[in-house]
Amino acid sequence: MSRWLDQRRKMDGFGPVFPPASSSPKTRRRVYDFLNWISAPWDDGELFMKVLIVDDHALIREALYAVLKQLKREAVIFEASSSRQAVDIVEEHPDISLILLDINLPDRDGFSVLRELRDSYPTIAIIIVSSSNDQDTVKRAFKLGALGFIPKTTEREVMLNAIELVFSGGIYIPSEILEETPSRRLTNEPTTPDFLRGLGLTDRQIEVLALLMKGKSNKIIAKTLNMAVPTVKNHITVVLKALSVTSRTEAVIKVGKMGWESPPRSES
Numbered sequence: 337m338s339r340w341l342d343q344r345r346k347m348d349g350f351g352p353v354f355p356p357a358s359s360s361p362k363t364r365r366r367v368y369d370f371l372n373w374i375s376a377p378w379d380d381g382e383l384f385m386k387v388l389i390v391d392d393h394a395l396i397r398e399a400l401y402a403v404l405k406q407l408k409r410e411a412v413i414f415e416a417s418s419s420r421q422a423v424d425i426v427e428e429h430p431d432i433s434l435i436l437l438d439i440n441l442p443d444r445d446g447f448s449v450l451r452e453l454r455d456s457y458p459t460i461a462i463i464i465v466s467s468s469n470d471q472d473t474v475k476r477a478f479k480l481g482a483l484g485f486i487p488k489t490t491e492r493e494v495m496l497n498a499i500e501l502v503f504s505g506g507i508y509i510p511s512e513i514l515e516e517t518p519s520r521r522l523t524n525e526p527t528t529p530d531f532l533r534g535l536g537l538t539d540r541q542i543e544v545l546a547l548l549m550k551g552k553s554n555k556i557i558a559k560t561l562n563m564a565v566p567t568v569k570n571h572i573t574v575v576l577k578a579l580s581v582t583s584r585t586e587a588v589i590k591v592g593k594m595g596w597e598s599p600p601r602s603e604s
Contacts, residue, residue, distance in 0.1 A: 384410045386429055390422040390449075391438040391465065396488065400436055400465065403492065407500055419444035426457060434502065435462045436486075439477070447480060454481035461502055474510060478585045484508035505553030507585055535578040544571040549588050 385408055389400045397415050404413055414429065416422035419441050426432055435453065439446025450462060463484035464477045474485045484502045486495055487510060498508040537545070540561070547557045554572070558565045572584060581587045 384412050385434070386412045386414065386432045388414045388416060388422065388425055388429075388432050388435045390416045390419070390435060390441070392417045392440075392442050393438075396438070396465075403495055403499065404436075407496060407503065418442055419446070419449045422449065423452070426453065426460070430457060432457075432460055434499075435460055436465050436499075437462055437482075439464055439466045439468070439473070447476060450477065450480045450482060463499065463502055463508070469510065475589065478509070478589065483585075485510055501551050505555065506551035507588065508551055509585075509588060537575060537578055541571045541575055541578075544568060545575050545587065545591065548572070548575070548584050549591060551588075 387404055387408070389397050389404075391397050391400070394417075397417075401413055401415070404411055414425050414432070416425055420443060422435075422437070426435070437446060437450060437453075439450070441449065446464070446466075450464070453460065453462060458481075461483045462481065463486060464482045465486045465488060466473065466477075467488045469485075469487035469489070477485050484498055484507065486498050486508070490498070490510075501508045543561060544557055547560060552560070554565050554568045558568045561568070576582065576584070576587055579587050579590055581590055
């Protein structure tokens with residue numbers, strides 16, 4: 337980008353394009369983001385990834401911004417403090433790749449925003465970032481199509497890993513949702529791989545399910561198990577049908593509640 341800007345200065349006689357040091361940090365940050373965005377086609381022929389942070393607390397947005405920039409320095413990051421602002425930004429930029437969404441917004445229930453975005457923009461990955469982390473809240477978020485749920489009390493390193501996992505095509509489920517006390521488990525349900533085999537699943541399909549439980553993407557599963565991505569997709573289809581669920585997230589939640597621990601990878 338700097339090389340391109342230098343060339344533009346020589347051709348057009350441009351002076352300094354960056355804001356003066358007296359400008360506010362937010363102003364300087366947004367100018368840098370804008371320059372990143374306009375210079376992207378000269379860098380690699382593609383626009384940089386766009387991300388939207390939706391939270392009514394400025395400090396939270398600042399913290400999430402810093403995390404995202406640590407992961408994707410070139411990302412173009414938008415911010416919204418309300419659902420109305422968020423929807424307006426997405427309408428203007430439907431190519432946004434990821435949304436970090438708080439479910440406690442001042443003007444609207446965050447779950448309804450999640451539902452609307454999922455219905456209207458199914459290709460956008462959405463991670464819920466919330467101060468509430470009870471299991472019912474987490475389960476509802478995943479049922480409505482979220483690909484991750486990060487409590488605001490999450491340590492920075494864990495948050496980095498969670499966002500990176502979703503960036504790579506996986507699903508991040510906080511440990512809280514998989515933690516069930518023995519008294520709350522479904523005692524009338526088998527909790528061993530024999531139960532899964534009883535549903536007609538093969539050892540290979542159980543291995544695919546085990547990697548799904550770890551949030552691995554189809555591409556990573558294919559590489560780990562030395563199979564083609566279309567084959568992985570076929571196995572996942574069989575697994576979902578056997579478990580009577582409609583998404584990989586529901587499959588992970590259902591198997592996790594049964595207390596099944598993923599089996600080791602077979603050598604076959």
